[in-house]
Amino acid sequence: MANVVKIAETLDNAARHAEAIEQISNYDKMTLPEAYEVQRTLIRRRLDRGEKRVGMKMGFTSRAKMVQMGLSDLVWGRLTDQMVIEDGGVLAFKNYVHPRVEPEVAFLLKRPLGWPVTGAEALAAVEAVAPAMEIIDSRYKNFKFSLEDVVADNSSSSGFVVGPWQKADGDLTNLGMVLEFDGRPVQIGSSAAILGNPIRSLVAAARLTHEAEEGLQAGWIVMAGGATAAEALKPGVHVRHIVETLGFVSFTVSAG
Numbered sequence: 001m002a003n004v005v006k007i008a009e010t011l012d013n014a015a016r017h018a019e020a021i022e023q024i025s026n027y028d029k030m031t032l033p034e035a036y037e038v039q040r041t042l043i044r045r046r047l048d049r050g051e052k053r054v055g056m057k058m059g060f061t062s063r064a065k066m067v068q069m070g071l072s073d074l075v076w077g078r079l080t081d082q083m084v085i086e087d088g089g090v091l092a093f094k095n096y097v098h099p100r101v102e103p104e105v106a107f108l109l110k111r112p113l114g115w116p117v118t119g120a121e122a123l124a125a126v127e128a129v130a131p132a133m134e135i136i137d138s139r140y141k142n143f144k145f146s147l148e149d150v151v152a153d154n155s156s157s158s159g160f161v162v163g164p165w166q167k168a169d170g171d172l173t174n175l176g177m178v179l180e181f182d183g184r185p186v187q188i189g190s191s192a193a194i195l196g197n198p199i200r201s202l203v204a205a206a207r208l209t210h211e212a213e214e215g216l217q218a219g220w221i222v223m224a225g226g227a228t229a230a231e232a233l234k235p236g237v238h239v240r241h242i243v244e245t246l247g248f249v250s251f252t253v254s255a256g
């Protein structure tokens with residue numbers, strides 16, 4: 001049996017000190033349920049330090065992401081208020097190991113979502129939708145991990161930025177998405193790349209959090225997952241993500 005408490009402490013310390021560590025699976029085998037238990041335990045440590053739970057992120061929702069990382073299962077992670085980067089704000093590069101950014105959309109829930117739920121029911125629980133970006137930062141050296149490693153590491157989640165909220169009354173199926181570095185497109189995609197429609201990601205989020213005996217809570221943000229491969233961040237770069245009909249969201253990476 002994996003030492004859940006010890007692994008959670010190791011990963012939490014790596015994140016706090018922005019230090020890359022060896023893959024856990026190189027020396028301690030975890031089952032997938034154990035990896036999610038590590039994740040739950042490491043988030044508990046953060047909450048015990050005063051952070052507040054504000055939502056969850058879905059991962060590996062697009063084929064481009066699965067191909068980039070060589071894995072093929074949906075994963076999810078927990079978001080806290082300390083991971084928020086203000087729209088138009090600055091990301092402090094020194095606080096991360098090797099951060100990457102993903103173009104996403106975010107949902108804000110106006111009521112809880114349990115399971116089972118249809119796409120229409122999930123959409124009816126959405127207060128608003130927004131252009132968003134996730135900052136992923138594997139705590140493992142060289143961004144190399146097994147499925148269990150990445151799940152234990154909160155599915156690489158380390159930050160997120162959400163743009164202006166919009167009423168979710170438009171069609172979200174095939175919105176153009178452009179990720180820019182200093183005004184130059186570095187990733188171009190469509191919301192269709194997120195499980196065919198980001199609402200499907202919300203439905204999957206409801207199922208996965210139900211299985212974890214949490215469910216989705218009113219007021220939570222759900223990050224629907226990357227529409228393209230992730231892009232490595234560099235000091236000083238200005239990052240902007242534009243989503244057709246939803247607008248844009250941006251941040252700047254500090255110089256060092």
Ligand code: 0L1
Nearest residue numbers: 059060065136155156226
């Ligand atoms: O799509 C995702 O957010 C996956 C995150 C976990 C894997 C990674 O670090 O790329």
Ligand code: MG
Nearest residue numbers: 102134225226
């Ligand atoms: Mg993501």
